[in-house]
Amino acid sequence: xxxxxxxxxxxxxxxxxxxEASVRNTQTQxxxxxxxxxxxxxRISETPPAAPPAPRLADYESIIGKSQxxxxxxxxxxxxxxxxKMVNSTAMGGGVAEMLNRLVPLLDELEIKTGWEVxxxxxxxxxxxxxFHNALHGGEFTLTQQARDVFMLHTEQNRKRMSxxxxxxxxxxxxxxxLISSKAGKSSHWVWRCHIDLSHPxxxxxxxxxxxxxxxxxxxxxxxxxxxxxxxxxxxxYPCIDPLSEKNKDLDEKYIQEVCxxxxxxxxxxxxxxxxxxxxxxxxxxxxxxxxxxKKYVDFQLVLAGxxxxxxxxxxxxxxxxxxxxGDDPDVIILELPPWSALEINALQRASTIIVQKSLxxxxxxxxxxxxxxxxxxxxxxxxxxxxxxxxxxxGLLVHSVxxxxxxxxxxxxxxxxxxxxxxxxxxxxxxxxxxxxNARRWVMLFRILSSSNA
Amino acid sequence: xxxxxxxxxxxxxxxxKAPFEFKSAAHLLFIERERASSIDELLKALQSCPEExxxxxxxxxxxxxxxxxxxxxxxxAHWAYTELGEVGLxxxxxxxxxxxxTSLAALRARLVQVVEEFASENPKSRxxxxxxxxxxxxxKTIVLQTQRHAANLLEFIxxxxxxxLHSIHYHFIEARLRxxxxxxxxxxxxxxxxxxxxESALLNHIDIYTSTLEGVRRKIIQILxxxxx
Numbered sequence: 001x002x003x004x005x006x007x008x009x010x011x012x013x014x015x016x017x018x019x020e021a022s023v024r025n026t027q028t029q030x031x032x033x034x035x036x037x038x039x040x041x042x043r044i045s046e047t048p049p050a051a052p053p054a055p056r057l058a059d060y061e062s063i064i065g066k067s068q069x070x071x072x073x074x075x076x077x078x079x080x081x082x083x084x085k086m087v088n089s090t091a092m093g094g095g096v097a098e099m100l101n102r103l104v105p106l107l108d109e110l111e112i113k114t115g116w117e118v119x120x121x122x123x124x125x126x127x128x129x130x131x132f133h134n135a136l137h138g139g140e141f142t143l144t145q146q147a148r149d150v151f152m153l154h155t156e157q158n159r160k161r162m163s164x165x166x167x168x169x170x171x172x173x174x175x176x177x178x179l180i181s182s183k184a185g186k187s188s189h190w191v192w193r194c195h196i197d198l199s200h201p202x203x204x205x206x207x208x209x210x211x212x213x214x215x216x217x218x219x220x221x222x223x224x225x226x227x228x229x230x231x232x233x234x235x236x237x238y239p240c241i242d243p244l245s246e247k248n249k250d251l252d253e254k255y256i257q258e259v260c261x262x263x264x265x266x267x268x269x270x271x272x273x274x275x276x277x278x279x280x281x282x283x284x285x286x287x288x289x290x291x292x293x294x295k296k297y298v299d300f301q302l303v304l305a306g307x308x309x310x311x312x313x314x315x316x317x318x319x320x321x322x323x324x325x326x327g328d329d330p331d332v333i334i335l336e337l338p339p340w341s342a343l344e345i346n347a348l349q350r351a352s353t354i355i356v357q358k359s360l361x362x363x364x365x366x367x368x369x370x371x372x373x374x375x376x377x378x379x380x381x382x383x384x385x386x387x388x389x390x391x392x393x394x395x396g397l398l399v400h401s402v403x404x405x406x407x408x409x410x411x412x413x414x415x416x417x418x419x420x421x422x423x424x425x426x427x428x429x430x431x432x433x434x435x436x437x438x439n440a441r442r443w444v445m446l447f448r449i450l451s452s453s454n455a
Numbered sequence: 456x457x458x459x460x461x462x463x464x465x466x467x468x469x470x471x472k473a474p475f476e477f478k479s480a481a482h483l484l485f486i487e488r489e490r491a492s493s494i495d496e497l498l499k500a501l502q503s504c505p506e507e508x509x510x511x512x513x514x515x516x517x518x519x520x521x522x523x524x525x526x527x528x529x530x531x532a533h534w535a536y537t538e539l540g541e542v543g544l545x546x547x548x549x550x551x552x553x554x555x556x557t558s559l560a561a562l563r564a565r566l567v568q569v570v571e572e573f574a575s576e577n578p579k580s581r582x583x584x585x586x587x588x589x590x591x592x593x594x595k596t597i598v599l600q601t602q603r604h605a606a607n608l609l610e611f612i613x614x615x616x617x618x619x620l621h622s623i624h625y626h627f628i629e630a631r632l633r634x635x636x637x638x639x640x641x642x643x644x645x646x647x648x649x650x651x652x653x654e655s656a657l658l659n660h661i662d663i664y665t666s667t668l669e670g671v672r673r674k675i676i677q678i679l680x681x682x683x684x
């Protein structure tokens with residue numbers, strides 16, 4: 001491993017145990033797609049690296065400023081000694097666990113004693129909760145009595161196993177929602193944090209869960225569009241990124257260059273990048289069409305980087321279609337990266353001239369937040385939570401079509417001052433509204449508001 | 456040897472009648488029941504929503520988007536322009552200056568009047584539906600003592616440099632709702648406790664809609680530094 005002068009070394013690896021990241025193009029012969037052509041053979045670690053230690057509160061001072069950090073400590077000060085319990089369904093993997101890994105130590109450091117527990121259950125329970133999850137996103141599902149019984153049985157087992165003596169209890173997502181029955185007779189405050197899109201839920205499943213949800217003191221949603229007319233207050237917490245995580249922290253220029261060299265990205269020419277899974281809803285084929293339209297007028301490279309092709313059959317099909325659409329164009333660089341490529345993705349974003357997110361459907365779109373945080377001019381579809389982040393012509397450019405995307409690429413590549421202004425505004429927008437420290441502040445505020453309702 | 460005392464140093468360090476106490480405010484967003492997809496629904500929701508929603512979508516949104524210096528005024532104007540496609544309504548709503556209002560009731564009445572007038576002048580606009588509804592939110596506020604005080608002008612300038620933009624917003628923009636006066640905490644203190652009539656008035660003339668909040672901070676400091684020199 002090369003010494004890059006940083007304590008958490010990147011996973012670029014020249015040792016023989018490393019695997020080759022997939023960086024391919026295709027050749028088209030007589031209209032028939034040919035097998036993928038190997039462009040380069042970059043190497044990337046075969047296994048996930050050890051997680052770096054969580055940052056301390058003081059580490060954020062250089063990012064948000066002393067006054068904001070002091071204010072966070074000040075807002076939290078009346079809660080000193082209070083005990084909080086967070087409960088979710090998984091300790092590893094997924095955005096909720098990732099967020100809790102960062103949030104819990106920060107709350108602890110604010111002297112709010114915060115514990116984190118994970119519910120347990122058999123395969124039958126997690127099959128039911130996965131079906132609930134899909135149904136709450138609007139999927140078809142028939143709620144049987146057996147499914148209800150499995151859900152309630154495991155909820156009861158978890159309830160008996162866990163104690164709830166804390167002042168505040170936060171239950172994340174539907175899987176542990178039934179634990180609310182442990183609130184009976186206690187003066188503690190309970191919050192249901194819903195991370196999923198509830199805008200068009202399966203009515204059977206929602207009718208089953210709703211009476212549980214309405215026993216909480218408050219619910220928290222990621223978007224007003226996800227909320228429902230509930231009998232309890234509903235707070236709005238936008239999803240957030242951690243500016244000190246591998247995905248978002250500042251990187252040495254040397255490392256960025258090394259990643260680009262390794263992936264065959266030429267930094268002397270403009271780079272337009274979309275980071276996302278190979279998923280139809282991210283419209284990678286639309287991005288290639290936009291690239292081809294814009295390329296008639298301006299010279300640039302297109303980087304499409306993400307995962308999802310190795311663990312998802314549909315993703316593999318999409319990746320193949322993307323490779324076919326790219327043909328043998330050496331300026332279209334397609335990277336299938338493993339899930340532990342946070343540093344490489346960070347470097348690619350930082351090396352980019354423009355970030356694109358041309359999704360057809362989107363949750364909040366944290367890849368957009370990441371691009372904005374890196375002060376990159378961003379072109380993104382006006383779907384899901386993206387318009388909350390990309391305020392058209394202020395923090396980025398919103399598009400509604402392939403043609404719109406192509407035009408804005410041309411425009412930004414020829415108006416760098418305007419792009420730089422969008423980038424500066426975008427970073428400020430994230431700093432004010434979508435950072436982990438803002439998230440911690442929101443939790444502290446909610447705890448204070450709930451605690452004061454005791455009086 | 457005696458140190459020469461210049462008129463400037465005397466003036467800038469003269470003790471105020473009472474110190475200025477810098478405060479700040481933390482806000483938490485809540486989702487309300489009201490939603491609007493058309494002008495008629497917007498009108499109805501504007502009339503029924505809590506005052507905290509009027510505050511959130513006008514005063515507070517300025518703070519949340521403090522880094523934008525042109526073309527962003529309030530959430531209602533932005534939605535009318537970008538989602539409803541009613542540029543005329545967007546312009547009229549955007550022209551509202553929150554500093555002309557010392558109560559949320561008066562601001563609500565003005566918003567209702569603007570939308571009503573536009574709808575009656577443009578009846579076809581009532582048929583238009585926005586692809587993305589306007590979701591009414593509200594803001595709960597906790598006021599924070601920052602432990603920072605200023606007993607004279609120099610300390611005040613130093614404090615302005617150190618406090619967060621939330622503090623600037625709290626004293627300079629939100630203050631009029633608290634005080635029910637067309638002024639701000641800084642101007643009132645400068646006039647009442649330091650007798651700086653001119654500077655007090657100059658601060659009140661800073662255009663918050665053509666500057667970022669950081670720019671507003673710089674302008675305030677510049678005006679006060681000019682007074683020192």
